[in-house]
Amino acid sequence: MTWRQDKTLWGLTIGLAALLLLNFVVPDWFRSILTLSLARGSVALGLLVLWRCGLISFGHALYFGVGAYTVGLMSRYLGITDAFLTIACGVVTAGLLAYGLGFLLRQYRGIFFALLNMAFSMILYGVLAKLEELGSTDGISLETTTYLWYAPLGAENKTALFVFAVILTWGVAVLVHLYLRSTLGNMTTAVRENEIRLGYLGYSGERAVHAKFVVSGLLGGFGGAIAALTIGHVDPDSMVYWPVSGDFVFIAILSGTGNVTAPFIGALIYELIRTYAFDKFPEIWQLIMGGTLLAIIMFLPNGLWSLVDRWRGRKAAVATLRTGKEEA
């Protein structure tokens, strides 16, 4: 399949253009929601990579948090506010952490994998909440972001960040898409269904998982860094605590694993649902979120993307969460 035939690449690029145009239309609050959706979407994309091979992490707030805190700490202690540099560091740190933990985690599957991730994220939460140097539960506020020589203020800064985030996210999504097309990235069903066979074909499932885990870690860090810049503040409760990981999984389910664009759409919808639930029913917004999630699981098991697939008259991609029963 050549570049020109790749619908997803086209889709992503059109999406990029659309968002950049949208920048001039939308009000500020919506722009910041969009930017956040890009951040959360990236993490969900990371989950998608794992999910395709039947793995899911209930602790990806760990990488999200590491990405975010790297940015926060650089701003606080080194006075570095350059978006390019901080994001790069955030991504790398998260990636390294994922690489390290990967050696342990790659041995686990199913619910153990999910929960062990949660355990690690909770350890980070403990550390952050404990240490005043890391801002404790009050967290750390960032200095105003700069972009190389460009140092806009106020609303202009947010616009800059949005454009910046959109372009970066586009790049990331494209890379992930290419990865998923590669031999390594295609080891999804293989890992999910039959690692023994994969081993006898000449590649170990654990290595494949490790690679995927690092990819998802990098994405987590990227999302965290973007989020930190968008919010201008990092704190453990809204970035590392386990329900945050829950949100990411929520988004992943909502989106479905059909395509790399899905998580971003899912993230946006998630943000909107939350915003309005929060607005209109301040006392019971949780109930509404929960209800939505249930509804999705019950009636749209393969996520929103399955609608797109159905609408295209193509049967939902095989690489979905529900491996179902083997019927032979």
Added chain:
Amino acid sequence: MNAIPRTRFMALGAALAVLLAAGAASAQTVKVAVPTFLTGGGAPTYGTASKNGVELVVRAINEGSLPAPYNSVGLAGRKIDLVVYDESGGGTKQVTELRNKVQKEGVDVVVGYVSSGSCAAIARVVEELRVLTLLTVCGTPRIFEELVKEPKYLFRIINHSTAGNVGAAHYVVKKLRNEAKDGYMGINQNYAWGQDAWRDFNLGVQTLAPELKPANKQQFPKLFSGQYGTEISVLLRAKQKVVHSSFWGGDIEALIAQGKARGLFKRKTFVFTVGEITAHRIGKKFPPGQLARGPYGLYAEGIDTPLNKWFRSEYRKAYKQPPSSPAYHYADGIVAAKYAYDTAMKANGGKFPSTDQVIKALEHATYDILAAKVKMSLGKGHQAVTSDRWGYAEWDDAKGEIVVKDVVEFKAECVNPPEGVNAADWVKGGMKGAKCD
């Protein structure tokens, strides 16, 4: 192909957004947003009371039935359009919500925030969004010392937590020297508020009475853990008799229940820096002990300014219980807004003032709140100081409610650092420039 649902969706989103932006900000009211805990662990202690307090005062202001000097209708003549929303969910959510409230719903004033976490998160955003914001509770002194050094739109209309804990130190040194001769220890929740509370209290005591020694290890149980059996054992074993605790909410109530069953409060003297709220709630079940609070809740009992009398009676009428301090804090927030708007209007020759004029009016101001006067003397005129009151709480069968005995009042200048001095450094540096008597 893939793009189509996306672009289509965006278009929709944008349309929606524009529409909403248009719908917002209606002319003849002042839209006041009030964030407080409606769900989660903060709701019981803070959420309910603060919501009640705000709604009571807002109703009165819109009717113009508040006692003098606030007996005119509305803020600078415009009725208040009140939006109360949930503060739970951490900084990220609060920042997003604040944006929505201001940019989407065109809120003019924000009055509230309980947790230091939320305050720290939104502090800079407030300045970016240029929205007048009156913080009502959040403890941390870092707001004006680190986060927003040149505040314009951000105010806090209550002491920061340092004052309360320095007050506690003063009180211990003054009244509990004897109990504290074997030293003192702390049990505080393991998060910023609890950690700061202990640091300020401890340094305070060390400055005032170096001979009183702290235990070498303090307890910092997880926030909302609710299980204190082991901690209680530690406390019971310790030789120190005085225990400092900034516990609040379900945690303090659990600690009391579990402690009572093991005679903890017979052996130890507790200094609960925010125990007042709980004493209020659980009344008879509250163990006799030392409590802090400024001129709010229980401590406001005696104060009979017309405002305070009105508030206490109306509150009891409306909610069948006396107002606790969160009720006061939030109500005071609204009152402060009222003061600022009305004063600004006068200055503006009776015309409705611009936000800048309102800010001018509030900076460095001295004005009446329900049960006291506050001076906006710190943080370049954006951080309030009030006196801090301490006393011994116990159940009064005659009254059928809990009361505080031999109240000591510490002047605002005594428990607060002077302008321009970072609270932590001030306490560490031996609280220089404190004016006590």
Added chain:
Amino acid sequence: MSAVLEVHDLEKSFGAVVAAHDINVVVEEGETIGVIGANGAGKTTFVNLVTGHLPPGGGTVEFMGRDILGLSVRAIARMGLCRSFQVPQVFLSETAFDNLMMAYGVAEEDGAGLLTPLVEEERATRVEAHLARYQISEYRDVIGSALPQGIRKLLDIAMATVRKPKLLMLDEPTSGISAEEKFAIMDILMQALREERTTVLFIEHDMEIVERYVDRVLAFYQGEIICDAPTAQAMRDQGVREYVLGRRHEAGAEARAAASGRSSSGEETLAVSDLDVSIGATQILRGVDLNVPSGSMCGLIGRNGAGKTTFMRAVMGALSIQRGAVRLGDVDLAATPAHRRAHLGIGFMPEDRRLVPELTAEENILLPVWATGAENTRARLQWIYGLMPEVEEFRHRGATSLSGGQQKFVAFARALMCGTRLLLLDEPGEGIAPIFAQRMVEILDDLKKEGASVLVAESNDVHIARLLDRTFVIERGSIVDDA
């Protein structure tokens, strides 16, 4: 000719059970070697040890002159020692094409190459060619779980040969393939392998296959090689005849004598008419009519994937019925909840044993009794032990410590325990050594004498034909012949 594989003094034991002892084998290039032996004799274990799936207890393994002991499966496979599986290990939710595509991707890429696109034109053509070589092109776009057993088997082997291995180990290439197909499939296979000049070692129960395709035989018994000789010679070997082939002919004779005409009364135990059953979207059974007269032994004969197992699962209520009637005596089974059916006296022996590992053999046998609360269980248990004394011997052993064949007997006994009115036996003779299969036939024979109503599913009826009062031949989900 040089040695491809050299194994010396290989040892392995699981707890008390010795799975491999003092194994010495040298495989020369270009050989085709057959591994025979009863179930639990250690054949698969041998393959697992050599290919690095299990860590050996001791010994040396040299492949192409290099010591591969302790290397990972992955590394060994990359050196060119590949294997296929007894139960085909294909990616069930991917098409045959994608299965092979992944195999090629892994075989051809390494390191950074793994990050280049998997699907490219040239590779696709190679995959097509490979499908063609194994004559499964027509199944190109069928997903693994929907492939017929035989095809899945071929695909499994095809995937194993993608690397052009120096040595290929096949684990029972013909198990679960019907008699008519087996030679056809083996021919395809051996021809393809010859084209690739692969040295082959395969495990096989079917002696006809062994005699026809193999130059040299390794016979396993209780974890040891009891005979290593050219095929013809091995077949004459006393030990092999004793422990592997079993006294087939004599036993057969007895059975035939015993099977002398027993008539069955007219009334039906199981009456199935016009039965449709689907799994997921694909319809498996199409208008099946089948009656088991009480006291008779009927056969349900058909190749794998013909719908035998589906039929039984449907009768047991594991699958829901789209159309048609299923009656046991005068009870409408379709209207009876699945778990009630055992209460009615139906005993079911699944093809793949499925014992509860935590329980002992006897506890497994007693499960249905506990569930249904049936009466006079002691007597019935004794009767069963009477039928199968070997089961009584190991009745207190944990289910996990039993060999495949033994587990089969336990599953059989379990079915008998509550199968007072009807027995459904799914491939009792499948995948177990001739010697066990032989016993199974004898037991069935005794059972027949007891006058039980039985329905036996088999892929070929050579062993049991003489026992059957009636035979239903099922093909592609419908009964094509009823005799």
Added chain:
Amino acid sequence: MDFELLLIILVDGLVYGSYLFMVAVGLTVICGVQKLLNVTHGALYAFGAYLTATLLILYFQVDWPQFGAFAVMLFAALFLGVLFGVIIERGLLRHLYHEDEHIIVLATFAAFLVLEDVLLLIWGTDPYLAPEPLGLLGSTEIAGLPFDNYSLSMVLLSAVVAAVLWYGLNRTQFGKLLLAVIHDRELAQAMGINVNRIFLLTFMLGSFLGALGGAYQAPAISVQPGIGVEVIVLAFAVVVIGGMGSIPGALIGSVIVGVARAFAVHQEPALELFVIYLIMAAVLIVRPQGLFAPAKPRTI
């Protein structure tokens, strides 16, 4: 470190451990039989606490025999167990059993979110206090420290619960039938076991135990929003440490965590926050399947 302190640490550890066990055991049972992680467990705990607290407040207004309080707790737990068993298992999970395990966890997570707010709608945000039973049993002096017998009685309760469950699973016919179901649902059905009924019963049992945990805690804590969230992670950790669905595992896991925590609180309070997660990570590194891993059948 003196012997007295060790003794105290042990007692504190056991008390906390038994608390952990009580909140985790229900989860363990469901996890073991139905192979699903039930997040609603947290809500069960909360409901148990709320209902008990409310009932106790009422109960202590009439002067019936004080010890009836314990009957009240038991009743509350039973009632909720049955109620939620039916609602959640019949209403929700039954439709999802064919799904991937993650899906089911998430479904229960969603249900949990909903239940949290239902809780809020029923009881509002006001906390409930019913500490009376805490005093009922008096207290005991151990190593010079007073311990309230109520907390100590929890150790006993846990021990009894553990013993009963273990016996029921491993020594009774019903237990062995459960094993069959655990191992192979379809076959169990073919052997005549009513799997649906067993699942419903298991879920009720699990829910009952969850609610019982909350009910028994109710007097010791202030019952208010958010208490459910806190126990979930704890319970998960215990289940993972002990090995999915292993009752002895949960018991020993709880005790280990409890004692370790007590030790930390007495000696190094700074560690308190991490103890449980450190142990969880450590155990999983050494024994990937948890302390008491269920037997695994061979694949090829």
